[in-house]
Amino acid sequence: MNPARRSFLRLATAISSALSAGLVGWPTLRAFLSPVFSEPAGERWIKAGEVAQMETGVPIRVDFTETVRDAWVEGRATRGIWLYSEDGEAFTVYNARCTHLGCSYGFDKDRGVFHCPCHHGLFDLRTGAVVDGPPPRGLDTLETRVEDGFLLVAYRDFREGVADKIPVT
Ligand code: FES
16 A cells, blocks of 8 residues: 555544544533533522512412432422512512521411421521520521512521531532
8 A cells, every 4th residue: 555545544544533532522522521610500690470469468388399419310309489579579588498408387376477387496587586496696698689570599508506607508
């Protein structure tokens, strides 16, 4: 075979092998490594509802789902918030996880407080302060803004069981 032709064939084979390895190898490598380099969940803005439709004077629970990744496994998780407004203009929003150990709490209409059933933590409706029980701090408030008539909430989680409000990244 002509030496020039042999060199050309060797080069073409090498390039084609490298391309094939890249096409197959890169997605596989990325799938394995992506959890290691993925960004922390941190704060994310969610649409909580249309302000004009929101009832005032009573707390409203809003749940939403989001995709979560645990190492290489992807799944769906339900998150929650409690909204409260007395005038339909100023909103107080709490993360729906109890600050003690993360249980989901409800609203006790008779007593007018939030009640966590796990260890009977009680929280004030308007301020989120601890009224009774073991929670080490008041409910975690979340930042809000109104855009195009919708209430947006900066959802994030905070460490449980500690006195300071420390964001989970
Ligand atoms: S988890 Fe809420 S009081 Fe313990």
